[in-house]
Amino acid sequence: MDMGQNDTADPRDPNVISAANAAHRVDLSADYDALARTLQRRGIDIENVTAAVSRFAVAIPSWGVGTGGTRFARFPGQGEPRNVFEKLEDCSVINALCGATPTVSLHLPWDKTDDFAALKERATALGLGFDAVNSNTFQDRPDQTASYKYGSLTHTNEAVREQAVAHNLDCIRIGQILGSRALTLWIGDGGNFPGQQHLARAYERYLLSAQKIYAGLPPDWRLLIEHKMYEPAFYSTVIQDWGSSLMAAQTLGPKAFCLVDLGHHAPNVNIEMIVARLIHAGRLGGFHFNDSKYGDDDLDSGSIDPFLLFLIFNELVDAEWRAVPGLKLAHMLDQSHNVTDPIESLMTSAIELTRAYAQALLVDRKALAGYQETNDALMAAQTLKRAFTTDVQPILARARERKGAAIDPVGTYRRSGYRAECARRRPPAGSTHSGIV
Numbered sequence: 001m002d003m004g005q006n007d008t009a010d011p012r013d014p015n016v017i018s019a020a021n022a023a024h025r026v027d028l029s030a031d032y033d034a035l036a037r038t039l040q041r042r043g044i045d046i047e048n049v050t051a052a053v054s055r056f057a058v059a060i061p062s063w064g065v066g067t068g069g070t071r072f073a074r075f076p077g078q079g080e081p082r083n084v085f086e087k088l089e090d091c092s093v094i095n096a097l098c099g100a101t102p103t104v105s106l107h108l109p110w111d112k113t114d115d116f117a118a119l120k121e122r123a124t125a126l127g128l129g130f131d132a133v134n135s136n137t138f139q140d141r142p143d144q145t146a147s148y149k150y151g152s153l154t155h156t157n158e159a160v161r162e163q164a165v166a167h168n169l170d171c172i173r174i175g176q177i178l179g180s181r182a183l184t185l186w187i188g189d190g191g192n193f194p195g196q197q198h199l200a201r202a203y204e205r206y207l208l209s210a211q212k213i214y215a216g217l218p219p220d221w222r223l224l225i226e227h228k229m230y231e232p233a234f235y236s237t238v239i240q241d242w243g244s245s246l247m248a249a250q251t252l253g254p255k256a257f258c259l260v261d262l263g264h265h266a267p268n269v270n271i272e273m274i275v276a277r278l279i280h281a282g283r284l285g286g287f288h289f290n291d292s293k294y295g296d297d298d299l300d301s302g303s304i305d306p307f308l309l310f311l312i313f314n315e316l317v318d319a320e321w322r323a324v325p326g327l328k329l330a331h332m333l334d335q336s337h338n339v340t341d342p343i344e345s346l347m348t349s350a351i352e353l354t355r356a357y358a359q360a361l362l363v364d365r366k367a368l369a370g371y372q373e374t375n376d377a378l379m380a381a382q383t384l385k386r387a388f389t390t391d392v393q394p395i396l397a398r399a400r401e402r403k404g405a406a407i408d409p410v411g412t413y414r415r416s417g418y419r420a421e422c423a424r425r426r427p428p429a430g431s432t433h434s435g436i437v
């Protein structure tokens with residue numbers, strides 16, 4: 001991109017990032033060295049933690065870089081991306097500055113374009129790859145014949161189900177062009193009234209439709225089944241919980257896994273236990289990270305309940321520690337940014353995930369196992385708390401710096417003037433096709 005203005009600098013330019021980092025280097029070194037000594041006293045080599053954090057990656061949802069909205073209104077931001085190519089530009093800024101988001105997850109048909117090969121080429125030029133493809137059968141679009149008003153994969157009418165299956169197969173075809181290796185299946189199907197739907201038959205129809213999609217998966221692909229308690233169906237949702245999702249995955253076959261969107265549970269549900277159970281079943285496929293207070297709020301990861309995020313990562317690191325076989329997770333952010341600059345929110349959220357991961361790596365697992373065996377509840381809890389309350393900021397910043405990313409991503413981004421430059425180059429063009437999110 002040619003920023004072309006004296007008062008703006010391309011935030012992806014390594015020289016721009018390095019110049020911005022210069023102002024923080026001395027302080028960071030002092031903080032990092034101090035933390036290294038603290039951790040050493042606990043028997044932890046900081047370099048191992050920093051190296052693990054450096055390897056952590058999470059996908060950016062293409063729809064996340066546009067401003068989201070609620071059922072009531074959407075207040076568009078300045079210089080929003082108007083098409084999938086511009087979304088990729090913003091994703092490349094996020095990745096350059098925080099160094100943890102090398103892939104993008106598309107949502108179809110929101111991200112429809114005539115030339116997916118060109119999109120793939122553009123992504124490669126920007127240093128980006130593609131993560132799971134998300135299908136969309138929860139909305140009607142002008143060119144389709146059947147309506148999803150009363151469901152898609154579980155609809156009573158076979159023609160509607162076939163259309164929804166065909167769309168998913170099309171998503172796989174597009175994903176193959178892009179180099180994706182997973183299809184994420186989330187449906188809004190369900191009922192708003194008791195009695196509206198036959199609960200058992202709707203689930204059976206889901207399985208029959210999902211089998212057809214599964215049969216279309218290339219050998220190296222996975223099907224990620226996403227459950228959600230409610231919305232848009234408010235009384236009964238066909239894939240409402242991890243039980244429905246797990247049974248579906250087990251029925252479909254070894255390439256089917258469960259995807260946990262953090263916002264898709266009732267308040268106070270113990271999500272880390274769900275994670276543990278799915279790991280036990282060998283069916284945990286990945287996450288949609290976000291945070292919430294009440295429902296599927298799609299708030300920034302770690303903004304409401306960072307301890308929950310830590311406890312989830314604690315389960316993941318524990319599984320790594322136990323060398324649970326075949327654990328290969330698709331990490332993605334799934335957020336809606338209504339009042340912030342989406343680029344800033346996504347960078348901050350990616351960093352919050354690395355923070356939770358780093359904290360989880362600090363848990364003294366041998367000590368914890370001992371306290372668990374001897375039923376020392378207080379010390380077991382303290383062992384987790386000690387890791388959670390450690391300020392790992394210097395580790396995160398050092399990991400970014402070593403990758404050529406920014407020590408201070410938001411500050412560097414703001415000073416670059418990227419958003420103002422986008423506002424000049426991208427006059428509003430109606431909807432960003434990011435729908436309800």
Ligand code: RM4
Nearest residue numbers: 134186226261296334437
């Ligand atoms: C759903 C779910 C899906 C996402 C849509 C936009 O609530 O989280 O993952 O694709 O929203």
Ligand code: MN
Nearest residue numbers: 226261288334
């Ligand atoms: Mn989701």
Ligand code: MN
Nearest residue numbers: 261263264296
């Ligand atoms: Mn959701």
